[in-house]
Amino acid sequence: MVRLADLPEYEREHLLAKNLPPLGPLPWHTTTKALSAMRFALITTAGLHFRGEPTFDFADPTFRPIAIDRNADELIMSHSSANFDRSGFSEDVNLVFPIDRFQELVADNTIGSLAEFHYSFMGAGLMPEVYARSAAQVAGLLKQDLVDAVFLTPV
Amino acid sequence: MCALSYYLEAAGILTTGISLVRENAESMQPPRSLWVPFALGRPLGKPNDTAFQHRVIDAALSLLAAPAGPVLEDFAEEAPSTPVEDAPACPVSFANPNSNAETWTARLNAEHIQLQPWYELGKRRRKGRSLVGASSSTLTEIMNRLGGLLDRDTLPTDDLKGFKLAIEDAKTFYLEALTAQPGDYSAQKVEQILWQQTQLGAGLKRFYDRFSAIPNLAIMARLIASRQAIGGATGDEIEIKSLPSKED
Numbered sequence: 001m002v003r004l005a006d007l008p009e010y011e012r013e014h015l016l017a018k019n020l021p022p023l024g025p026l027p028w029h030t031t032t033k034a035l036s037a038m039r040f041a042l043i044t045t046a047g048l049h050f051r052g053e054p055t056f057d058f059a060d061p062t063f064r065p066i067a068i069d070r071n072a073d074e075l076i077m078s079h080s081s082a083n084f085d086r087s088g089f090s091e092d093v094n095l096v097f098p099i100d101r102f103q104e105l106v107a108d109n110t111i112g113s114l115a116e117f118h119y120s121f122m123g124a125g126l127m128p129e130v131y132a133r134s135a136a137q138v139a140g141l142l143k144q145d146l147v148d149a150v151f152l153t154p155v
Numbered sequence: 156m157c158a159l160s161y162y163l164e165a166a167g168i169l170t171t172g173i174s175l176v177r178e179n180a181e182s183m184q185p186p187r188s189l190w191v192p193f194a195l196g197r198p199l200g201k202p203n204d205t206a207f208q209h210r211v212i213d214a215a216l217s218l219l220a221a222p223a224g225p226v227l228e229d230f231a232e233e234a235p236s237t238p239v240e241d242a243p244a245c246p247v248s249f250a251n252p253n254s255n256a257e258t259w260t261a262r263l264n265a266e267h268i269q270l271q272p273w274y275e276l277g278k279r280r281r282k283g284r285s286l287v288g289a290s291s292s293t294l295t296e297i298m299n300r301l302g303g304l305l306d307r308d309t310l311p312t313d314d315l316k317g318f319k320l321a322i323e324d325a326k327t328f329y330l331e332a333l334t335a336q337p338g339d340y341s342a343q344k345v346e347q348i349l350w351q352q353t354q355l356g357a358g359l360k361r362f363y364d365r366f367s368a369i370p371n372l373a374i375m376a377r378l379i380a381s382r383q384a385i386g387g388a389t390g391d392e393i394e395i396k397s398l399p400s401k402e403d
Contacts, residue, residue: 003192004178008383019182023158027165028186028224035216038169045156051288055320058378073282078289078320083381084196085342087330090286092202101199101208111216121159128158128183135162142168149219150163151212152172153198154156 011083023128031148033112038148041115042066043138045123046089046096046155047079056080059125061134065141066118072099081124084155096153115145123154160185171218173198173211174227184225187218191230194342200234207235236339243338247273249352260302262354267298270332277335286327290320294328297321305358310365312372319378322362325355350384360385 004012031038047056049064055078056062066075072093077086088095099118105111119138121131142150157180160170164186171187174180175195180188191211193200199208211230218226247270256262271294278285290297300321304311311318329349334340350356359379366376 004176011381011383015176016178018176018179020179021182022184023161024165026184026186026225027161029164029167029169031169035219038219043159043163043172045159055289055316057316058319073284076286076289078323080319080378082378082384085194085346086196086286086327087334087340087342087345088194088197088202090284090327090331090334091281093284094205094208095197095199095202098199098208098212101205101212104205104209105212123156128161131158132162135159136166138159139163139166139168142163143166147168149169149171151215152156152160152170154173154175155196155198 014083020128033148035111036109037112039113039115039146040102040111041142041145041147041150042097042099042102042118042153043121043150044097044119044153044155045121046153047077047122047124048075048097048120049078050074051076056122060122061126061130062121063134063138064120066097066120068099068114068116068118072097079122079124079155081155089155096155098151098153102151112148115142115147117141117145157183157185157188160188169219171215173215177227177229180227184227186224187215187221187226189215189218189228189230191234193234196342197234200232201236204235207232243334243336243340247333249354258302259305259354259358260299263298263302263305263358264295266354267294267328270329273332273335274328277331280335280337281331285331287324287331289327290317290324292321292324294325297325301325301355301358305361310362310369310372315375319375322359322379326359329353329355346384350380 004015050070051074053064058080075093075097077089094100102114106114156172160172164170174188174190175193175198177190180190191200199211201207214230218228256265330345333345333348363376363379363385366372
């Protein structure tokens with residue numbers, strides 16, 4: 001578990017160094033749509049991509065699209081950090097990228113639909129502001145895909 | 156993750172998601188965030204536990220109904236875990252004659268050959284799924300490369316990214332082989348075996364030490380292993396004979 005009190009001091013200091021102030025005034029978007037009508041996309045900062053696609057650099061604000069019609073079980077990881085467990089992701093892609101769980105939510109009408117494309121970033125080694133440009137690109141792509149909301153997962 | 160939440164919400168897209176380090180979310184204040192008390196690398200808690208994963212997702216989706224933010228809620232459940240003593244035993248014994256081979260290249264190749272059938276079994280259990288393949292090299296090529304660097308006591312300063320991808324492929328190959336049998340594994344225990352009982356762990360620790368000693372490359376050491384992993388591996392667990400090095 002990640003309770004800082006349970007970690008060695010050097011790991012605690014490493015994680016606390018990421019305590020940065022908000023990027024600006026709180027953005028707060030609302031919608032009148034019910035959850036069951038919303039279209040979702042998944043976004044992860046786990047550094048995922050398909051085998052053969054460009055790997056992530058050590059510090060890299062770019063992103064990789066993940067098409068809904070690809071087999072997510074074929075996703076691999078090129079995250080630069082050595083400070084998190086990868087064995088769980090080896091067992092189950094949904095542990096990090098819960099695409100099957102969201103397909104199930106569509107099937108039982110909990111949510112409306114899933115985007116045609118989902119996105120993977122690599123969260124490591126950069127200040128938050130560096131992601132502004134690529135986040136804006138993804139926002140544009142999500143709007144083209146009529147996405148209402150995103151579900152974000154870190155590692 | 157906090158930065159992406161900020162920029163996407165500012166662009167008019169609702170965001171919700173998982174936070175693994177509560178203090179970071181408290182500080183950066185993404186619009187909606189569910190803190191979960193799970194290990195880093197496991198945002199949905201437990202692999203192959205559909206019901207548990209759905210409870211995590213449901214909790215995060217419920218934050219979309221909040222009238223105002225920032226919203227930071229705590230997930231109430233711990234990830235289901237299996238007692239370490241009930242986890243499957245490591246199927247591989249690393250106490251074999253090849254561990255006394257003269258060179259790193261020979262020892263790593265012997266270990267690779269020993270693990271290959273276990274890797275194949277693990278891959279079959281996972282229905283063909285494997286994370287090996289981030290680098291463009293085969294495991295044989297990777298082991299020869301790592302062994303060659305160790306035997307020459309040199310660092311791959313001209314190709315750090317390729318080196319990083321290669322060692323991640325090697326570590327992944329080992330972890331997937333060590334978890335070949337069905338069952339709930341302790342990630343920590345499997346990591347301990349990798350770092351404390353294998354020639355690869357000993358070799359990576361040597362790379363870690365060498366990079367750590369060079370100020371402008373010390374960051375590379377942190378990309379090889381967490382200090383927690385290295386801290387548990389003293390290097391004494393494996394007798395390293397006939398290691399050619401500048402220090403010898």
